[in-house]
Amino acid sequence: MDAEQILKHHNLKNTGCRKFIISELLNNSSALSEHEIKQALPDLFDRVTFYRSLKTLEENNIIHRVVLHDSTVKYALNNEALPKGEHAHFHCLKCDDVVCVETQVNVAVNLKEGFIIDTAQVLLEGICPDCKEK
Numbered sequence: 001m002d003a004e005q006i007l008k009h010h011n012l013k014n015t016g017c018r019k020f021i022i023s024e025l026l027n028n029s030s031a032l033s034e035h036e037i038k039q040a041l042p043d044l045f046d047r048v049t050f051y052r053s054l055k056t057l058e059e060n061n062i063i064h065r066v067v068l069h070d071s072t073v074k075y076a077l078n079n080e081a082l083p084k085g086e087h088a089h090f091h092c093l094k095c096d097d098v099v100c101v102e103t104q105v106n107v108a109v110n111l112k113e114g115f116i117i118d119t120a121q122v123l124l125e126g127i128c129p130d131c132k133e134k
Contacts, residue, residue: 002026010060017045017053022062022077030097031066031074031089066091066098067121074098089121092128099128 003022007014024037038050045053054075057063066074066089076089079100088101107120 006062010062012056012060012062015053017041017049018057020045021050021053021057021075025063025075025077030099031076033072033074037075066123068098068123069125076100087122088124090124090126090128092131093125094127094131094134097128 001009003019003026004014006022007018012018020041021037024040025032034050034054041050054063058065058075061078063075064078066076068074068091076098088103089098090101091098101124103122107122109117111117
């Protein structure tokens with residue numbers, strides 16, 4: 001699927017900024033930070049358009065955010081093959097790449113009465129195969 005097909009599938013307007021963000025994520029095997037996406041972004045889009053586009057894509061479950069230990073946020077495309085919200089992310093401590101990892105996440109949590117879990121994130125950190133070989 002390309003960016004236009006993804007937007008059409010989600011019944012979203014086909015704007016240049018949305019297409020660009022999706023295309024950048026499609027062309028990369030790892031998640032990208034706002035800065036990494038903006039570096040490739042042409043000067044055609046202002047800052048407000050960029051952030052609104054990111055927010056719209058996230059709200060419509062086209063992308064999801066990964067928050068790293070240093071509070072850096074990276075974005076990845078949602079993959080229909082992964083259960084919604086139930087997959088881990090691997091963060092390479094050397095090259096800073098973040099990739100989605102297909103897995104089943106089962107965590108036993110004992111919360112006090114009244115708490116409701118909406119989402120959970122599992123972040124695995126270590127060294128990726130490319131960095132291990134270097």
